[in-house]
Amino acid sequence: MLQVNKFEHLRIRLIDIKLATNNFSKESRLQYTNSYIVYKGDLECFDREYVSSLENKKTGELPKRRYNNVRIKRINNANPEAMFHTEIEVLSTCKHKNIVSLLGFCDEGRHKILVYESTDMNTSLQECLGKYPWDKRAAICYFIARGLNYIHNEMEDQKVVIHRQISSKTILLHNEQCIKISGFGLSTFLSSNQDEDAGHLHKNLLDPISDWYMAPEFRETGKATKESDIYSFGLVMFEILCGIPYPLYRRSDAELRSEHWFTYGTIKQKVAQAIKEENYDNKLFLKKGPNEDSLDTFIKITEQCLAVNPQQRPTLQVIIKQLRKALMFQKSHKDHMRMAFKDIESATQNFSRANDIGGGGFGRVYKGKLASEHGSYTIVAKRLDTRLGQGDQQFYNELHILSEYKHENVIGLVGYNNDEQERIIVYEYASKGSLDNYLNDASLTWINRLNICIDVARGLAFLHGGVREHEAVIHRDIKTANILLFDEWKAKVADFGLSLICTISDETDYVIDYPCGTPGYLDPLYQKSRILTKESDIYSFGVVLLEILCGRSTYEVYKHEGRFLLSLVKQRLKEGRLAEVVFNATEDQIVRQSLTTILVVAFRCLHNDREKRPTAQDVLVQLQKALELQVKDVPVSKEP
Numbered sequence: 001m002l003q004v005n006k007f008e009h010l011r012i013r014l015i016d017i018k019l020a021t022n023n024f025s026k027e028s029r030l031q032y033t034n035s036y037i038v039y040k041g042d043l044e045c046f047d048r049e050y051v052s053s054l055e056n057k058k059t060g061e062l063p064k065r066r067y068n069n070v071r072i073k074r075i076n077n078a079n080p081e082a083m084f085h086t087e088i089e090v091l092s093t094c095k096h097k098n099i100v101s102l103l104g105f106c107d108e109g110r111h112k113i114l115v116y117e118s119t120d121m122n123t124s125l126q127e128c129l130g131k132y133p134w135d136k137r138a139a140i141c142y143f144i145a146r147g148l149n150y151i152h153n154e155m156e157d158q159k160v161v162i163h164r165q166i167s168s169k170t171i172l173l174h175n176e177q178c179i180k181i182s183g184f185g186l187s188t189f190l191s192s193n194q195d196e197d198a199g200h201l202h203k204n205l206l207d208p209i210s211d212w213y214m215a216p217e218f219r220e221t222g223k224a225t226k227e228s229d230i231y232s233f234g235l236v237m238f239e240i241l242c243g244i245p246y247p248l249y250r251r252s253d254a255e256l257r258s259e260h261w262f263t264y265g266t267i268k269q270k271v272a273q274a275i276k277e278e279n280y281d282n283k284l285f286l287k288k289g290p291n292e293d294s295l296d297t298f299i300k301i302t303e304q305c306l307a308v309n310p311q312q313r314p315t316l317q318v319i320i321k322q323l324r325k326a327l328m329f330q331k332s333h334k335d336h337m338r339m340a341f342k343d344i345e346s347a348t349q350n351f352s353r354a355n356d357i358g359g360g361g362f363g364r365v366y367k368g369k370l371a372s373e374h375g376s377y378t379i380v381a382k383r384l385d386t387r388l389g390q391g392d393q394q395f396y397n398e399l400h401i402l403s404e405y406k407h408e409n410v411i412g413l414v415g416y417n418n419d420e421q422e423r424i425i426v427y428e429y430a431s432k433g434s435l436d437n438y439l440n441d442a443s444l445t446w447i448n449r450l451n452i453c454i455d456v457a458r459g460l461a462f463l464h465g466g467v468r469e470h471e472a473v474i475h476r477d478i479k480t481a482n483i484l485l486f487d488e489w490k491a492k493v494a495d496f497g498l499s500l501i502c503t504i505s506d507e508t509d510y511v512i513d514y515p516c517g518t519p520g521y522l523d524p525l526y527q528k529s530r531i532l533t534k535e536s537d538i539y540s541f542g543v544v545l546l547e548i549l550c551g552r553s554t555y556e557v558y559k560h561e562g563r564f565l566l567s568l569v570k571q572r573l574k575e576g577r578l579a580e581v582v583f584n585a586t587e588d589q590i591v592r593q594s595l596t597t598i599l600v601v602a603f604r605c606l607h608n609d610r611e612k613r614p615t616a617q618d619v620l621v622q623l624q625k626a627l628e629l630q631v632k633d634v635p636v637s638k639e640p
Helices: 005-011 016-021 054-059 081-091 134-154 216-221 226-242 246-252 259-263 293-303 316-337 341-347 392-404 446-465 524-529 535-551 554-561 565-574 592-605 616-632
Strands: 030-032 035-044 064-075 102-106 111-118 160-162 173-175 178-181 188-190 356-359 363-372 374-384 413-417 422-430 471-473 483-485 491-493 501-502
Touching: 005 081, 005 102, 016 064, 016 111, 016 483, 016 501, 054 259, 064 246, 081 102, 081 111, 081 188, 102 246, 111 188, 134 160, 134 173, 134 178, 134 226, 134 293, 134 316, 216 226, 226 246, 293 316, 316 413, 341 363, 341 374, 341 422, 341 483, 363 554, 392 413, 392 422, 446 483, 446 491, 446 535, 446 592, 471 535, 535 554, 535 565, 535 592, 535 616, 554 565, 592 616
Parallel strands: none
Antiparallel strands: 030 035, 035 064, 064 111, 102 111, 160 188, 173 178, 356 363, 363 374, 374 422, 413 422, 471 501, 483 491
16 A cells, blocks of 8 residues: 555646536547546646644545646556556656656545646657657657656765566557657656566466567566666667567567568658658758668667666666757758758859849848759849848747748748858749739739739738747738748748747737838838737738739839828728729729628738738638639620
């Protein structure tokens, strides 16, 4: 039995657990096995750590604490009680980010219940072995090794814990950065002068799956060591490498042994196909598959962990060092977009004037031809000129966003160079240039214009909400000059030098920053309050919608009339003379319902109250509606 006084502060009443799980209802159930059932719930229980006297207990005034999304494991009575007690004793002393956190336990009557801090950690590594790319797989192993090293070598009071059941099933994860070791029911403590646990472990206590991961000497003697844990971890790394649970290999071929693959050099043939085919969306420079040095380092340390002789297995400190090395090699490999300056210089003919196609606050932009093993490609290189006021921050900001956030309506990153004083970003080539050059071009039909608006809205919707959970990219400089056009008028959002990544939560969805952007497109609320939100981009997009409708840029209107386009359109609308500002070359092409839809969504985008502005997704839906109305009833153009 547990030492009551020692673990009293972890005891949780059964009635509180029943309330958290709605009396162990099926709706609260997360996982079911023959050994245990896992539930989720919000738990409110007595905070025993702060109980200081018997008097408080008598008056019933114990303070309470609330825990959200706890993970509650109700253990089958067939399980030995010692396993339940062992897990409590081990986890109550483990405080590490890669070890599951025990909140408390309940042992009232026949109940044996363990309560953990989060339901997020409810997926085993075994369930998602094929999910992650190579660098994430290596990182997962690195974090597992950190957790193992803690229980072997870094616990307080020189305590040492041998896990004895390391497998991909006992590794829980929420994502590749949140990895925790669980399953401590058969673990054992070693004294500081002890090399192996003294007790013999009977095989009938093991989970049938865990039996496959046992080191040969552990299987033979029933006594575990640090080295036997390392062997089990080696098999987990083997699974990570191959993308399939190890027992499936063993069951498919009774003679198959992972060590044979290393001995005969066939292990690389067994690497998961998903890893071999990684290409990071870069067709110009990257050969398929992970970095060779990273893969070789990982394979070598895996082989060492699986040595038959325990004394030949590496320590966890060595394993961590080698996994860090594998990650470093892969990070360098992922830096495949880094291009040699001489290659960019050659592609642009030494940044010649003939190849200079424009410039701005960042520097000059050059067109070029880049040779590769796949043929010749047209690219655009933007070369930083620090004398023009924008510098390293904008360069790395844009590089980070374009390398992480890829979408068909966001300009594609080809590569970059940051040698010494050089800062160059290389993009895919937009065959038709920027949208501002076509505003008053009659060849750009109304349907073309609608499709361009839809592309931009789709790109913005991705940046604002479709990138990552709880993150948004706010562009801060949406304008027609930053919308690039490709064949068949496909549009992509470009120029992210001023953009910011904003964390979205229930409490905050804004950034306080000095206003920046382009006059005429800049959200007045952002300019006045310095509060930047996604709605600031929506305002700028509203200006773009008016420009496309009117065939004039807001800057040109200001230049000739001393006011921006929005002011002009509002006045003409008020005077009933809106037709005067609609681009005359497309006026006869526009269906009235389509025109009305565009005007309504544009003015909603430009609303003075940001709370009343639509989301990018809302704008996209309305633009698609305008296109449907247009296609449904296309007017016949008047004869010239």
